[in-house]
Amino acid sequence: MGLNDPQWGNKNSGGPPDLEEVMRNINKKIQSMFGGSGGGSSNQSGGTAGGGLGGAGLIVVIVALIWIGSGFYIVDASQRGVVLRFGKQVEVTEAGPRWHLPYPIETVEVVNLSQVRTVEVGYRENVKNKMLKESLMLTDDENIIDIQFAVQYFLKDPGEYLFNNRSPDENVRQSAETAIREVVGRSKMDFVLYEGREQVAAATTKLMQDILDKYKSGIVVSKVTMQNAQPPEQVQAAFDDAVKAGQDRERQKNEGQAYANDVVPKAKGAAARLMQEADGYKQSVIANAEGDASRFKQILVEYEKAPSVTRERMYIDMMQQILTSSSKVLIDQKTGNGSLLYLPLDKLIQSTNPTPLSESVPVTQAAKVAEQGLAPISEFAQPRTTGLGRDREAR
Amino acid sequence: MNQKMKNVLVGTIVALILVGMSAFVVDQRQTAIVFQLGEVVRVETTPGLKFKVPLVQNVRYFDSRILTFDAAEPERFITAEKKNVLVDSFVKWRIFDVKQYYISVGGDEARAQTRLMQTVNSAMREEFGKLTIHDVVSGKRDALMKVVQEKTDGDARKIGVEVLDVRLKRVDFPVEISDSVYRRMEAERKRVANELRATGNAESEKIRADADRQRQVILAQAYRDAQKIKGEGDARASALYAGAFGRNSEFYAFYRSLDAYKQTFKNKSDVMVLDPSSSFFKYLKSSNKGGGK
Numbered sequence: 065m066g067l068n069d070p071q072w073g074n075k076n077s078g079g080p081p082d083l084e085e086v087m088r089n090i091n092k093k094i095q096s097m098f099g100g101s102g103g104g105s106s107n108q109s110g111g112t113a114g115g116g117l118g119g120a121g122l123i124v125v126i127v128a129l130i131w132i133g134s135g136f137y138i139v140d141a142s143q144r145g146v147v148l149r150f151g152k153q154v155e156v157t158e159a160g161p162r163w164h165l166p167y168p169i170e171t172v173e174v175v176n177l178s179q180v181r182t183v184e185v186g187y188r189e190n191v192k193n194k195m196l197k198e199s200l201m202l203t204d205d206e207n208i209i210d211i212q213f214a215v216q217y218f219l220k221d222p223g224e225y226l227f228n229n230r231s232p233d234e235n236v237r238q239s240a241e242t243a244i245r246e247v248v249g250r251s252k253m254d255f256v257l258y259e260g261r262e263q264v265a266a267a268t269t270k271l272m273q274d275i276l277d278k279y280k281s282g283i284v285v286s287k288v289t290m291q292n293a294q295p296p297e298q299v300q301a302a303f304d305d306a307v308k309a310g311q312d313r314e315r316q317k318n319e320g321q322a323y324a325n326d327v328v329p330k331a332k333g334a335a336a337r338l339m340q341e342a343d344g345y346k347q348s349v350i351a352n353a354e355g356d357a358s359r360f361k362q363i364l365v366e367y368e369k370a371p372s373v374t375r376e377r378m379y380i381d382m383m384q385q386i387l388t389s390s391s392k393v394l395i396d397q398k399t400g401n402g403s404l405l406y407l408p409l410d411k412l413i414q415s416t417n418p419t420p421l422s423e424s425v426p427v428t429q430a431a432k433v434a435e436q437g438l439a440p441i442s443e444f445a446q447p448r449t450t451g452l453g454r455d456r457e458a459r
Numbered sequence: 460m461n462q463k464m465k466n467v468l469v470g471t472i473v474a475l476i477l478v479g480m481s482a483f484v485v486d487q488r489q490t491a492i493v494f495q496l497g498e499v500v501r502v503e504t505t506p507g508l509k510f511k512v513p514l515v516q517n518v519r520y521f522d523s524r525i526l527t528f529d530a531a532e533p534e535r536f537i538t539a540e541k542k543n544v545l546v547d548s549f550v551k552w553r554i555f556d557v558k559q560y561y562i563s564v565g566g567d568e569a570r571a572q573t574r575l576m577q578t579v580n581s582a583m584r585e586e587f588g589k590l591t592i593h594d595v596v597s598g599k600r601d602a603l604m605k606v607v608q609e610k611t612d613g614d615a616r617k618i619g620v621e622v623l624d625v626r627l628k629r630v631d632f633p634v635e636i637s638d639s640v641y642r643r644m645e646a647e648r649k650r651v652a653n654e655l656r657a658t659g660n661a662e663s664e665k666i667r668a669d670a671d672r673q674r675q676v677i678l679a680q681a682y683r684d685a686q687k688i689k690g691e692g693d694a695r696a697s698a699l700y701a702g703a704f705g706r707n708s709e710f711y712a713f714y715r716s717l718d719a720y721k722q723t724f725k726n727k728s729d730v731m732v733l734d735p736s737s738s739f740f741k742y743l744k745s746s747n748k749g750g751g752k
Contacts, residue, residue, distance in 0.1 A: 150508035151486035168484070202630060204597040207644050208637065227487045230524045238527065238549050242626040249596040249630070278624065279525050279551060298641040302648035309652035313659030320666030324673075331674035335681030342685030346692025353696030357703030360714065364707055375713065382717040383739050390729040394740075409730060 135166040142178045144222045147171075153223050175222040180286065183236045185244065186212035191291050200296060201245050207253040212291040213265070215240045215272070217283050224282030232281050236272075240288070243271035253295075261290050480513035490523045490557050502557050521566060525553050525623060528572045533629060534580055536587040543636065544592060547629035550579055552615065552622050559619030571620060575611065579625060582610040596630055603627070 138161050139145045145157040149170045157172075164170040186199030191212050199210050217236055219225045225232050247267045248256055256264055265288040272285045295303045367374045393407065485491045485503045493501040493509075495516045503509050504523075511518060529549040536546055552575060554560045564570040586603050587595065595603060604625055612622040632640060704711040724731065735743060 148487060148506075150506070151484045151489070152506035153487050197629070200629075200631065202596045202632075204593075206592065206596070206640065208632075208640055223487075228524055230522060230526050234527065238529065238626070238628070241628045242549075245628060245630070246600055249600055275624070275626070295644065296641065298638075299644045299648065302645040302652075306648045306652040306655070309655035309659075313655045313662070316656075316659035316663040317666065320663030320670075323667050324670030327670040328673050328677070331677040335677045338678075338681040338685040339688070342688040342692075346688045346695075349689075349692040349696045350699070353699040357699045360703050360711065361706070363714065364710060367710055368707070371710075378714070378717055380739070382720055385721050386724040387731070389726070390724040390731055391727050392731040392733055394733045394735050407732065 131166050133166075135163045135170070137162055137164070137172055137174070139174060140176075142176055143174050144177045146173045146175060146222050146226060148173070153227065156222060173222075173226055175219065175225060177219050177222055180216050180218050181233070181236075183215045183217070183233070183240060184212075185215065185237065185240050186210075187291065198241060201248050203248055203253040203256060204250055205252050208296055209248070209253055209256055209293060210296045211244065211248065211256070211293045213240075213244065213268075214289050214291060215285060216287045216289070217285045219282055220284045221282035224280050226282075228280045228282065232283065235276060235279060235281050236283060236285070239272045239275040240268070243268045243275060244288075246271060257293055257295065261293055264293075265290050477513060481510050483509050483511060483518050485509055485520070488522060488524050489520045490554065491518050491520050492557055492561055493518055499558055499561070504557070519561070519566065521554050521557050521560065522568075523554060525551050526568070527551055528575055530576065533631070534583070535633070536584055538587050538592050538595060539589055540591050542592055543633050544587070544595065545629065545631045545633055546583065546587075546627060547631075548579070548583070548625060548627050550575055550611070550622060551624040551626075552620050554619060555616065555621035556619035559617075561619075563618035571618060574618060575615060575620065575622070578611045578614045579607060582607045592630075595627075600627060600630075 137145065139157055139159045141159045143159065145162055145164075146153060147155045147157060147164050147170055149165070150168075154170070162172075164172050185195075187194050194210070194212065196210075199212055200208055201211060203209055215236060229235055244264075247264050251260060251264060269285050269288045272288070276283050276285065294300070483491070485506050487506045489506070491503040491509070492499055493503065493511050493516055495512070500516065501511075503518075527549055530547065533545040533547040536544055538544060552571075560566065560571070564574065586606055590599055590603065594600075604627060608622055608625040611625055615622045631637070704715075723729070733740070
């Protein structure tokens, strides 16, 4: 056995750096032991054959130190350490460097407590990657809908989490599946699809928590997030169409409203125009009447001063005005000798009609037509009489 | 002295070996049965350091945690209205009486689960037969799970197992029925869509008709008011005329006639055939006083 060889101890002095302190102690002890065997003073063994026993003691000490050192562990801020003494939970340690009685007396299990964990139900990683087996479910009105959601949870009690269930994380998925189906099964399809998503998520969270608490799983469900709630692909088109129909309805209503907004103001405008026109008519009629009445009254005053003269004058004025502006034929019936006077009235009218204000009108052979002025009339003062048996005044 | 040391050393080693052989650890997650030559002598239900007689006694460990039995394939059940449904469920169970458990199923989890599955399925079959699909999916789901759990638990205790919970996951229709459900859903949506479009149309028509009515009423009322105003004007005018012309009705007739003649003969197309003997032309014939008549 070369155990008491000084080289052995020296070789060990370059041991693991994390045990520096320990090694220094060991070195000190080695030196004091060798000093003891050389100088005759030993505080360790004190035996006469100290060399052999001292070597064995040294090993024991080293082994013991390593053994004790194996009880050190570090708990991160997000973690908790659960210490088991002979398999029984004795304490839960907080963050920091910790030490437990070394194996086999105590063991430690470090659990990540505050980290938020996620379980996806109805899909994996991407919402498009559906798990139809998980996502399809029946509603209260016996329709089938397709739901994808994620559950976020964390641990509240590391002891419960570790010791009460064989597969605690699987519990979350199972409770999620059963809870959502129970909640959806109680709800109508439209509620789940449209207005009730939040309520469904909240009810699922609560139910899941009840189930997980029943299993004492040490898990807290923080949130159920609905990724997607929709009708199955087979009927998607019909649902889209129904949504479109809703839009169509709105559109039609708006179109109707647009028509109304066009027609009613226009009618109001037309009504206002009618009123204005009526008012205008009224004003004008009254004004005309006033004018006419006033004019008549004024003339009347003068007429009453000299009735016969005024009357004659007015008559002649009128005749002049009439004869000036109209075509006329002057026939002297006294010279009539019974011969027939041919008067082509239709031609006269025809010739004047197209150009009512024209200066010259062709003169027929049978009758001369004077256009205007009194001068021409004098020409016809003695018209050629071809004989017309009757005295005629035509209008 | 040296001999004494050796004795101590040997004694210690022997003691350690003996302790190692007789001590055993029951974990927080376990329970243990101590057997003595095949006979159950003790059940250790609490965790910690335990001792047994070396060599003659041995220990078997069992899981004390809650275990899950989750069938891989959904089971087919028939409801009260003779409809098929596929049901997926899971069972939460725990070894409750280790000794009984060991005796009944030999501590074999698979055997215990088979037994559980049979019990659960038969209990479910019975319950489903009493309920309609609607009950299962919605109304009586909770009650059904409770009943099945109680029934299964009662039976499971015979094999030392406690059934904590039986829960339904999927309750689905088989593919054939699913298809008809889809068709029904489609028809239903179509109905909703048609209804929406029809009501939209109706509402639009209503709005338009209302607008048309308003227009008609507005125009008619405006016409009425306009006529009233015009009538007022006419009345006013008549009164004025009557007031003025009534002063000398004979002169008015003359005056008005003259005006009417002027209005009547003002175009070239009005042809007058005149006799120069009329009084108007009396000076045309002669300048004598009294005319040529």
